[in-house]
Amino acid sequence: MRGLVIAAALLGLNLSHCDLALSATAEDPWKALRFLEGTWDAHTQAGSAGAQGDGTYTFKLELNHHVLARHSELGDCKGPKAYDCKHSDLLYIYQEAHGRPLSAIYLDNEGHVIHYAVSNPEAMTVLLVSEASASGPQFQLIYELKDGVMTGKFQIRMPGQADWKSYLEWSGAKH
Numbered sequence: 446m447r448g449l450v451i452a453a454a455l456l457g458l459n460l461s462h463c464d465l466a467l468s469a470t471a472e473d474p475w476k477a478l479r480f481l482e483g484t485w486d487a488h489t490q491a492g493s494a495g496a497q498g499d500g501t502y503t504f505k506l507e508l509n510h511h512v513l514a515r516h517s518e519l520g521d522c523k524g525p526k527a528y529d530c531k532h533s534d535l536l537y538i539y540q541e542a543h544g545r546p547l548s549a550i551y552l553d554n555e556g557h558v559i560h561y562a563v564s565n566p567e568a569m570t571v572l573l574v575s576e577a578s579a580s581g582p583q584f585q586l587i588y589e590l591k592d593g594v595m596t597g598k599f600q601i602r603m604p605g606q607a608d609w610k611s612y613l614e615w616s617g618a619k620h
Contacts, residue, residue: 474540474547475506475510475513477565477568477571478504478513478538478547478563478565478571480569480590481504481513481515481571481588481590481595482504482505482506482513483503483504483619483620484501484502484503484619484620485501485502485503485504485595485617485618485619485620486499486500486501486617486618486619486620487499487500487501487502487517487519487597487615487616487617488615488616488617489519489613489614489615490614490615490616494612494613498519498520499519499520500517500518500519500520500532501517501518501620502515502516502517502518503515503516503517511539511540512537512538512539513537513538513539514535514536514537514538515534515535515536515537515538516533516535517532517533517534517535517536518531518532518533519531519532519533531554532553532554532555533553533554534551534552534553534554534557535551535552535553536549536550536551536552536586537549537550538563538573546562546563546564547562547563547564548560548561548562548563549561549562549563549573551586559575559584560575560576561573561574561575561584561586562574562575562576569589569590569591570587570588570589570590571587571588571589572585572586572587573585573586573587574586577602577604578604579604580604581604582601582602582603582604583601583602583603583604584599584600584601584602585598585599585600585601585602585609586598586599586600587600593618593619594616594617594618595616595617595618595619596614596615596616597614597615597616598611598613598614599611599612599613599614600612
């Protein structure tokens with residue numbers, strides 16, 4: 446940082462109005478994920494969870510564009526058990542340091558915490574995958590936008606299994 450300030454002074458640059466993390470010459474780490482931004486309706490329709498319901502979720506850049514946050518609420522839910530299955534969760538996508546890959550952390554009202562690596566395998570698709578573990582399941586979260594409809598899948602893979610199994614799937618349009 447000190448070298449950057451000295452170089453700026455020598456070149457006569459004014460750094461007082463520069464955001465070093467997202468300068469005009471730096472690549473925008475959120476560019477491939479901007480399709481997620483906004484408030485989306487969600488209707489769950491498939492998966493081994495056996496839950497059906499409607500809700501909404503919002504993706505929004507927060508904390509001076511350092512975090513892409515998803516806030517979600519699933520209400521009016523019917524599940525396979527005789528209890529209230531209302532659900533809310535938070536997902537924070539972030540970059541630990543400039544130039545590093547994106548990561549994410551998921552937290553919900555049931556006490557679950559999942560850490561993800563984030564990738565963009567193709568346009569309008571984001572893939573979040575947790576680390577594999579010999580002692581427990583691996584998780585995968587996929588968002589894909591096609592023809593104005595956002596689809597999502599939360600999938601699970603048990604140790605030793607090759608295939609992902611959908612636990613919950615949903616789709617919906619932007620509010």
